[in-house]
Amino acid sequence: MKNTALTHIHEGLGAKMVPFAGYNMPVSYEGVNAEHETVRNGVGVFDVSHMGEFLISGENALALIQKVTSNDASTLENGKAQYSCLPNNDGGIVDDLIVYKIKDEQYLLVVNASNIDKDWDWISSHNTFGAEMKNLSDDYSLLAIQGPKAVEAMQSLTSVDLSAIKYYHFEVADFAGIENVIISATGYTGSGGFEIYCKNSEVEQVWNKVFEAGAAFGIKPIGLAARDTLRLEMGFCLYGNDINDTTSPLEAGLGWITKFTKEFTNSENLKAQKEAGVSRKLVGFELIDRGIPRHDYEIVDAEGNNIGIVTSGTQAPSLGKAIGMGYVKTEFAAADSEIYIVIRDKKIAAKVVKMPFYKKA
Numbered sequence: 001m002k003n004t005a006l007t008h009i010h011e012g013l014g015a016k017m018v019p020f021a022g023y024n025m026p027v028s029y030e031g032v033n034a035e036h037e038t039v040r041n042g043v044g045v046f047d048v049s050h051m052g053e054f055l056i057s058g059e060n061a062l063a064l065i066q067k068v069t070s071n072d073a074s075t076l077e078n079g080k081a082q083y084s085c086l087p088n089n090d091g092g093i094v095d096d097l098i099v100y101k102i103k104d105e106q107y108l109l110v111v112n113a114s115n116i117d118k119d120w121d122w123i124s125s126h127n128t129f130g131a132e133m134k135n136l137s138d139d140y141s142l143l144a145i146q147g148p149k150a151v152e153a154m155q156s157l158t159s160v161d162l163s164a165i166k167y168y169h170f171e172v173a174d175f176a177g178i179e180n181v182i183i184s185a186t187g188y189t190g191s192g193g194f195e196i197y198c199k200n201s202e203v204e205q206v207w208n209k210v211f212e213a214g215a216a217f218g219i220k221p222i223g224l225a226a227r228d229t230l231r232l233e234m235g236f237c238l239y240g241n242d243i244n245d246t247t248s249p250l251e252a253g254l255g256w257i258t259k260f261t262k263e264f265t266n267s268e269n270l271k272a273q274k275e276a277g278v279s280r281k282l283v284g285f286e287l288i289d290r291g292i293p294r295h296d297y298e299i300v301d302a303e304g305n306n307i308g309i310v311t312s313g314t315q316a317p318s319l320g321k322a323i324g325m326g327y328v329k330t331e332f333a334a335a336d337s338e339i340y341i342v343i344r345d346k347k348i349a350a351k352v353v354k355m356p357f358y359k360k361a
Contacts, residue, residue, distance in 0.1 A: 098110045160173045188230070
């Protein structure tokens with residue numbers, strides 16, 4: 001089990017620690033609902049240093065990225081990031097990721113912790129272009145400072161105007177007394193904020209200064225359990241739950257990051273799938289009757305016929321209702337479609353709703 005550079009701090013704060021993607025990670029500190037609300041209404045900090053970082057450089061860096069990712073990285077300008085995925089040869093997804101353009105001929109790929117080795121091997125196997133690849137995953141830490149008060153709480157730590165960094169843009173700048181930190185207006189909570197990339201040797205200083213600066217704003221550490229409820233309220237996919245090696249990006253509602261303006265891995269087959277139409281779709285739903293949907297629960301129609309499977313589900317803290325995501329046959333994918341979730345052998349009524357579930361007031 002690997003530790004992050006901050007594991008000792010989480011343990012000292014009394015965090016409940018769990019194994020996650022091969023790392024010893026904080027799942028909660030004071031409880032998922034309280035932590036969830038801290039991020040929705042104030043500012044909270046996640047240690048997500050388990051995520052993977054690959055640096056792709058050289059004159060053929062873009063050619064490699066264009067080959068292995070579904071989105072069109074040629075549209076990226078310096079200081080801009082894009083959400084994308086790595087399609088496999090069978091219509092599924094190797095991983096989802098964020099591509100950052102640091103400067104001309106230099107890109108940072110940020111991948112899921114559980115897929116670091118798999119992604120590295122996959123991208124390497126397609127590197128017939130001679131692009132330079134460096135796996136920085138074990139050397140870098142990542143903090144997600146999330147919530148509507150994040151800009152105000154963190155502004156004293158940097159010379160950059162944080163309010164000027166647009167969504168999915170970033171700056172390489174000073175932060176918390178450290179130079180050359182990536183300050184990225186990304187995150188997976190839907191409540192705004194930043195992700196901070198720095199070296200392992202620097203992250204404890206960054207963490208301490210973040211909490212000093214945020215003290216007046218009620219800043220708190222947040223665990224992975226609240227990260228999951230926050231992302232689910234936004235309808236964001238979680239690899240291993242909502243997308244995997246067998247789910248097509250088109251089935252998953254990720255057509256918007258699947259650009260057929262270029263050739264990429266399995267693009268011809270995915271293009272044919274788009275033209276033919278998919279037989280199942282990832283949808284959001286909310287329960288009408290009492291119950292909580294969970295991963296792998298069966299979805300059925302009024303007659304009890306199987307029409308799909310739940311991929312994620314929870315009692316949504318911001319909404320006070322049970323919500324979930326799952327794949328259903330396309331004829332049941334329209335908003336307001338009546339579906340049923342099988343919970344303890346009972347059919348629990350639900351309806352398909354448009355995502356995101358949570359909408360800012």
